[in-house]
Amino acid sequence: MKALVKSRADVGLWLEDVPEPEPGINDVLIKIERTSICGTDVHIWNWDEWSRKTIRVPTVIGHEFVGRVAATGSNVKGFDVGDLVSGEGHLVCGLCRSCMAGRRHLCSHTQGIGVNRDGAYAEYLCIPMTNVWGADERIPLDVLSCFDPLGNAVHTALSFPILGEDVLITGAGPIGCMATAVARHAGASHIVVTDLLPERRALAKQLGATDAIDPRERDLADVQRELGMVEGFDVGLEMSGSIAALHGMIDNMCHGGKMALLGILPSDAPIDWQKVIFNSLEIKGIYGREMYETWYMMTMMIQCGLDITPVITHHFHYTEFEKAFEVMRSGRSGKVVLDWSN
Ligand code: NAD
Ligand code: ZN
Numbered sequence: 001m002k003a004l005v006k007s008r009a010d011v012g013l014w015l016e017d018v019p020e021p022e023p024g025i026n027d028v029l030i031k032i033e034r035t036s037i038c039g040t041d042v043h044i045w046n047w048d049e050w051s052r053k054t055i056r057v058p059t060v061i062g063h064e065f066v067g068r069v070a071a072t073g074s075n076v077k078g079f080d081v082g083d084l085v086s087g088e089g090h091l092v093c094g095l096c097r098s099c100m101a102g103r104r105h106l107c108s109h110t111q112g113i114g115v116n117r118d119g120a121y122a123e124y125l126c127i128p129m130t131n132v133w134g135a136d137e138r139i140p141l142d143v144l145s146c147f148d149p150l151g152n153a154v155h156t157a158l159s160f161p162i163l164g165e166d167v168l169i170t171g172a173g174p175i176g177c178m179a180t181a182v183a184r185h186a187g188a189s190h191i192v193v194t195d196l197l198p199e200r201r202a203l204a205k206q207l208g209a210t211d212a213i214d215p216r217e218r219d220l221a222d223v224q225r226e227l228g229m230v231e232g233f234d235v236g237l238e239m240s241g242s243i244a245a246l247h248g249m250i251d252n253m254c255h256g257g258k259m260a261l262l263g264i265l266p267s268d269a270p271i272d273w274q275k276v277i278f279n280s281l282e283i284k285g286i287y288g289r290e291m292y293e294t295w296y297m298m299t300m301m302i303q304c305g306l307d308i309t310p311v312i313t314h315h316f317h318y319t320e321f322e323k324a325f326e327v328m329r330s331g332r333s334g335k336v337v338l339d340w341s342n
Contacts, residue, residue, distance in 0.1 A: 001017070001018060001019075001020045001122055001123035001124050002015060002016070002017060002122065002123055002318070003015075003016060003017075003018045003060040003118075003121060003122035003123070004016075004060065004061060004062065004121035004122070004318070004321055005018060005058050005059065005060050005061070006044055006051075006055055006057050006058060006059050006060075006061055007057055007058040008057055008058075009047065009052070009057055010047060011045065011046060011047045012045060012047075013044070013045055013061065013121075013321065013325070015318075015319065015321065018058075018060060018122070020123075020124050021118065021124060021125070021126035022126070023071055023072065023073045023126050024073055025073040025074045025075040025076075026073050026075050026076065026128050026129055026130075027072075027073045027076070027126050027127065027128055027129065028069055028071075028072050028073070028076055028079055028085070028126070028127060028128075028129050028132045029069070029070045029071040029072070029124055029125075029126050030065070030067040030068065030069060030070060030085060030087070030124065030125045030126070030127070030132075031067050031068050031069075031070040031123065031124055032065055032066075032067040032120055032121075032122060032123060032124065032125055032340040033065075033066050033067045033068065033141050033145075033339075033340060033341055034065065034066050034067075034141045034142060034144070034145035034337050034338065034339055034340065034341075035062050035064055035065045035120050035121055035145055035318075035337070035338045035340065036064040036065075036142075036145040036146050036148075036149070036312075036335050036336065036337045036338070037064070037324060037325065037328045037335070037336045037337075037338065038063065038064055038148070038149060039173070040063075040114075040115065041061055041062060041114070041121075041325075041328075042325070042328055042329055044061050044115075045325055045329070046329075054115060054116075055115065059114070059115075059117070059118060059119070060114065060118040060119050060120075060121060060122050061114040061115070061119045061121055062113075062114040062119040062120040062121030062122070063089035063112060063113045063114035063115070063119050063120055063148060064089070064120070064145055064146060064147070064148040064149060065086060065087065065120035065125060065145060065148075066084065066085070066086045066135060066141055066144035066145045066147070067084075067085060067086075067120075067125065067340075068081075068082055068083065068084055068085070069081050069082060069083045069085055069132075070124060072129070073129070075129075076129045077129075078129070078134070079129060079132055079134070083134060084134075084135045084136075084137050084144070085132050085133060085134055085135055086133045086135050086144050086145070086147045086148075087113075087125075087127050087131045087132045087133055088131045088133065088148075088289065088291055088292070088295070089112055089113045089114065089119075089120075089131075089148050089288075090105070090107075090110045090111070090112060090113075090131075090288050090289075090291075091110065091111040091112075091113065091117070091127070091128065091131060092104045092107035092109070092110055092291070093107055093108070093109040093110075094130075096108045096109060104290075104291040105155075105287070105288050105289060105290045105291055105294075110287075110288070113125070113127060113131075121318070121321075121338070122340075123340060133147070133292065133295050135147075135299075136299055136302075136303065138303070139299070139302055139303075140309070142309075142312050142315065142337045143302065143308060143309060143312070145337055146174075146178075146308065146311070146312065146335050146337075147295065147298060148289070149174055149175050149178065149335070150178050150298050150308060151288070151289030151294045151295060151298060152175050152262055152286070152288070152289060153175045153176075153178035153179040153181075153182055153239075154178075154179075154182050154289070154294050154297055154298045154301070155286055155288070155289045155290055155294045156175075156179055156237050156239070156260045156262045156286045157179040157182040157183050157186065157237060157260075158182070158186065158294075158297065159258075159260040159284055159286065160235050160258040160260065160282075160284075162183055162186050162187065162188045162234075162235050163186065163187040163188070164187060164188075164189050165188055165189055165234035165235050166188070166189050166190045166191075166192075166227075166229055166232075166233050166234050166235070166254075167183050167188045167189075167190070167191045167192070167233060167234070167235045167236070167237065168192050168193075168194075168220070168233040168235070168236045168237070168249055168252060168253075169183070169191065169192070169193045169194070169204070169209075169236075169237045169239060170193075170194045170215075170236070170237070170238050170239060170240045170242070170245035170246070170248065170249055170263075171194070171195060171238070171239035171240025171241070171242065171245060171263055172193050172194070172195035172197075172200040172201055172203060172204040172209075172212060172239075173195075173200065173239065173240070174311050174334050174335045175239050175262065176193060176195070176200075176204065176237070176239035176240070177193075177200070177203050177204050177207050177308075177310075177311050177334065178207070178308050178311055179237050179239060180193055180204050180207045180208050180209050181207040181208055181306060181307065181308055181311075182301065182306065183208070183237075184207070184208030184209075185208075185301055185304075185305070185306045186301075188235075190210045190211075190227050190229060191208060191209050191210050192209065192210060192211050192212075192213065192220070192223055192224075192227070192233070193205075193209040193211070193212040193213075194212070194213055194214070194215045194220070194240075194245060194248065195212065195214070195240070196214060196215075196216065197331070197332065198214075199332055200332075201213070201214065203310060203311065203334060206310050207308070207310060207311070210227065211223060211226075211227070215244070215245065215248055220248055220251070220252040221251075221252065224252065231254040231255070232252055232253050232254030232255070232257060233249075233252055233253050233254060233257060234253075234254055234257055234258070235257065235258050235259075235260075236249040236252075236253055236257060236258070236259040236260070237259075237260050237262065238259065238260070238261045238262060238263050238265075239262050239263050240263045241263030241264045241265055242263065242265075243265060243266060243269040243270075245263070246261070246263075246265060246269065246271070247271075247272070250271070250272060250275050250276065250279075250281065251275070253279060253281055254279075255279050255280055256279075256280045256281070256282070257279070257281050257282070258281075258282045258284070259281060259282065259283045259284070260284045260286050261283065261284070261285050261286060262286045310334070311334040311335050312334060312335045312337055313333045313334035313335065313336070314327050314333055314334075314335075314336040314337065315336075315337045315339065316336070316337070316338055316339065317338070317339050318338045318339065318340050321338060324336050324338055
């Protein structure tokens, strides 16, 4: 089968012929229909320090996908050939304390598909049945291919109650923009989004931001005043990975404000801990999605009108993956979808 492979320790990805994976008794073989490109895939393309440490070559990469069941292992129940499915990209051990308690998103031995084992940028993907999510046929394939990052947005945005609350979202990348739509759908009051790029601020506004600002040009305290806010943001969603953005957030939270951090901040980023302590801020780190409550919530919200389609800005056939990655690497796109149908 054709697959996009990190086949050597160098910048780029290569379209190659690799053996089709064979499902074990608990596995589901999926014929891929669409994949979408994640920032992680761009890191792997760029062969940066993180990917040099993490990826062994050769690995088929990719973890955001939708497809149809092509075969099932003898032990698999609940999935039949032809079913439309997406899937959770984090494989958990099933045995640690968190897994045993049903908190699989907190597994201490998580493995990533398309990172630690072969992934979805291929004609076929094979994963355990416990990672397969039965998809709703009424949801467009391009949207289903984005369920993994939409799940990051949903998990982060719904980490704290946001009904009637003022929300600050730093970073209007694809995930920040999807979180904006989720926060709007979930009944947030003001949603202020920050980003350095005008295209991304425009997208955030399209997805329901009350205002989208360049933090280098406008002070968040002024924005609060203009909106009639007096005590600071109730909930902050950090989705840029920028320490400047995190500092801006800490400075603009209300006392007792709640912050969910998804963006990958530098390990040694300094923080004014006295502001955190004296303002009684609550900070939660977010990794991945909840299995499978997040998947349920995103399906239901989309069925009830949550629209993330403006975030999907480009669509290419997989043979045009070089163009697709070029667009993605420019940092000026939303989600870029690859079509694996023939
Ligand atoms: P992205 O890189 O496309 O978006 C980040 C955005 O932040 C960009 O639009 C950028 O212009 C903006 N930005 C940079 N500096 C800023 C600043 N000072 N203030 C405001 N905005 C600023 O990334 P994405 O795909 O939308 O993902 C968002 C973040 O979440 C990334 O850091 C990504 O690595 C991380 N992530 C984490 C998880 C997890 O499980 N924790 C999963 C997926 C992605
Ligand atoms: Zn576990």
